[in-house]
Amino acid sequence: SQTIHQWPATLVQPVGSPLSLECTVEGTSNPNLYWYRQAAGRGLQLLFYSVGIGQISSEVPQNLSASRPQDRQFILSSKKLLLSDSGFYLCAWSRDPGLYGYTFGSGTRLTVV
Amino acid sequence: QQPVQSPQAVILREGEDAVINCSSSKALYSVHWYRQKHGEAPVFLMILLKGGEQKGHDKISASFNEKKQQSSLYLTASQLSYSGTYFCGTGPTRQGAQKLVFGQGTRLTINP
Numbered sequence: 170s171q172t173i174h175q176w177p178a179t180l181v182q183p184v185g186s187p188l189s190l191e192c193t194v195e196g197t198s199n200p201n202l203y204w205y206r207q208a209a210g211r212g213l214q215l216l217f218y219s220v221g222i223g224q225i226s227s228e229v230p231q232n233l234s235a236s237r238p239q240d241r242q243f244i245l246s247s248k249k250l251l252l253s254d255s256g257f258y259l260c261a262w263s264r265d266p267g268l269y270g271y272t273f274g275s276g277t278r279l280t281v282v
Numbered sequence: 283q284q285p286v287q288s289p290q291a292v293i294l295r296e297g298e299d300a301v302i303n304c305s306s307s308k309a310l311y312s313v314h315w316y317r318q319k320h321g322e323a324p325v326f327l328m329i330l331l332k333g334g335e336q337k338g339h340d341k342i343s344a345s346f347n348e349k350k351q352q353s354s355l356y357l358t359a360s361q362l363s364y365s366g367t368y369f370c371g372t373g374p375t376r377q378g379a380q381k382l383v384f385g386q387g388t389r390l391t392i393n394p
Contacts, residue, residue: 267375
């Protein structure tokens with residue numbers, strides 16, 4: 170069966186510090202991978218998605234970037250965090266969103282102070 | 283374009299029924315439904331692939347009206363465990379970008 174791992178679960182970072190969140194999927198190959206951010210009490214904002222190694226589509230032009238160095242690994246990064254980067258970050262995967270649902274990781278709650 | 287969900291919030295007593303609607307201004311090819319409990323990640327409930335399709339498990343079901351470009355989620359005889367925020371997501375075409383576009387969510391509160 171497929172599983173998705175996301176870490177860390179909680180993170181408190183000072184403004185201006187770097188960020189690296191990692192997500193890995195097991196039990197499948199060539200998954201579609203997604204990074205979402207959710208502000209408190211709000212909806213799901215798509216940040217990046219990837220349909221293959223090295224292929225990244227950016228939805229939000231901010232100080233965040235994403236990379237997919239391996240087939241089942243998706244990394245979200247920032248060189249300098251802003252207060253507005255606080256939120257609940259969710260990684261998700263799908264075999265094909267036109268036919269199958271998303272499976273979300275457990276999320277990372279990021280607080281920038 | 284983001285689908286529109288209605289209502290934005292609903293409060294029920296245990297055992298009552300609820301309907302959540304999801305409408306799109308664009309043609310729908312597939313519709314996903316998810317439930318998110320407070321502080322947790324969203325969980326996939328079901329996907330509807332064809333116009334007119336209806337699906338369900340337990341007492342939660344959904345319909346997909348392709349002509350009206352909308353889907354509805356039905357929660358029958360609601361249980362306390364149904365509380366949470368429900369999101370619909372509209373799926374891509376075969377040639378389109380492989381991503382969902384989520385609605386803004388509907389917060390469902392079930393009281394004893």
